Amino acid sequence: MSDGKAAWVAVDWGTSNLRAWVLGAGGEVLATSRAPAGMNSLDPDGFEPALLDLLGPWLGSERLPVIACGMVGAKQGWHEAPYAAVPCAPPALAQAVRPRVRDRRLDVRILPGVSQLSPPDVMRGEETQIAGYLRSDPDFDGVFCLPGTHSKWVHVSAGEIVSFRTFMTGELFDLLARQSVLRHSVSQEDGWDDAAFLSSVDDMMSNPQRLAARLFGLRAGALLEGTDPARLRARLSGLLLGMEIAGARDYWLGRDIMLIGAPTLTARYRTALQAQGAAVRETDGADIVLAGLSAAYAEASA
């Protein structure tokens, strides 16, 4: 906590978590907080109390602007923020929706996500990370890769999101490592083996149709050869990530690639993509959402 006066609040409100930054008039971060109060754990009536819990000490007599992005704007969220459709720039504050709030000290706006009709696809939150990145590199022309539960590959040109493709890679990894027959064989911790990872990536680049067989092969390898659980974890990651990189090839081939996300995760994508001869850069995702929300706030005050 700080003694400064809050000018506004940035909120990244996802499926599982809520992250908030309290900012001063000069853009300085006065406080940050994080709570497990994601969309999945809240009724529509629960969003305002969750926000008040977090912001209580910062509320004064004036209305405090709050700008949020993410699943908070989904149909099952606080208030639906209709998608902007590609091709489009990352949505601006003018497109935000205002949920009803009871406490008059709050002035909440939720930024829309982005949709694509053919093939059907949606994002909520990643568009704001992209807006954050573009703030410091507005002429970026290439593809963003945002790895995660639902990894996104996003083609951006002339400040617009042209098209994108979502892969369920992270969710598949979690289901397989924790809930499938592989849970007996794959390390539940962070063991790793670079060579096993890369050979599995290569395998999927050449034979993606073998995925379901290779998955069972991890179990069989453990039974017949006693393969090390950490190595199997790296193989599982390599199979799924290799499949994604193969399936996104038309996105990244011949384009600049900017990875945005948690450094341990983007490092794996970088390693795999560089092995395919791709040109890759990385940006730590931690503060890039804040940059995007700040860009929206700057519009409001401009």
Added chain:
Amino acid sequence: MSDGKAAWVAVDWGTSNLRAWVLGAGGEVLATSRAPAGMNSLDPDGFEPALLDLLGPWLGSERLPVIACGMVGAKQGWHEAPYAAVPCAPPALAQAVRPRVRDRRLDVRILPGVSQLSPPDVMRGEETQIAGYLRSDPDFDGVFCLPGTHSKWVHVSAGEIVSFRTFMTGELFDLLARQSVLRHSVSQEDGWDDAAFLSSVDDMMSNPQRLAARLFGLRAGALLEGTDPARLRARLSGLLLGMEIAGARDYWLGRDIMLIGAPTLTARYRTALQAQGAAVRETDGADIVLAGLSAAYAEASA
């Protein structure tokens, strides 16, 4: 129940269930029973009581032969029955193991599964179904497909299992339909749409590397277009099954294909394979295990 005298008992003892047939001296089925007493729910000490529960009324003064196959012979089962390695005929009774039993009225033998070293793979139970099929068609030369939680493709020639490949297709389907983000969109019942199924199969035959993107596309289709949950269930099935058929192409291409399994499931594989121009026949899996266990019993009495 019947008044006949039990000559022996056949048991298909899997991960989740136990199925038993009580047979008379002439091979006639005197009784059948099924219990949810699979390997996953039993300690090593629990197998004998589970069997006694089922067979109590049939036990007399003489020792009753019991021949079992399946996960009962796994390391975590009753007593490990070491794998026979390919190339090999489906294991015979001479290769069976005898678990220790306390009740002297039981004479239990467990048939081994089959393993493959490169690439590593294992089966327990399917080899006995194949033995059952070969009893009536000993010269079969081609490939068996046994769809299920872990689908098997098995190349058989001159009475031997030459090689095989397991796909985690059924387990992936269950995880995705019931526990992933798709559970909100995909029908949990038996809705179906043949055209959607076949177009998803085709899609994966051409672009297997897109799997994780197509999976998320099911969710996005539901959100943006309100796609019917039954159609999405057929699409999910088509994606996973198409991927398996693409990954097994070197097994089935130019070979006779015999599908063994539950008729609703084998019908889907038949439809998908015929659309690829493959020659397919089907055998109902219900009694084929019994035929395989009977072949083993016949050896004993020969």
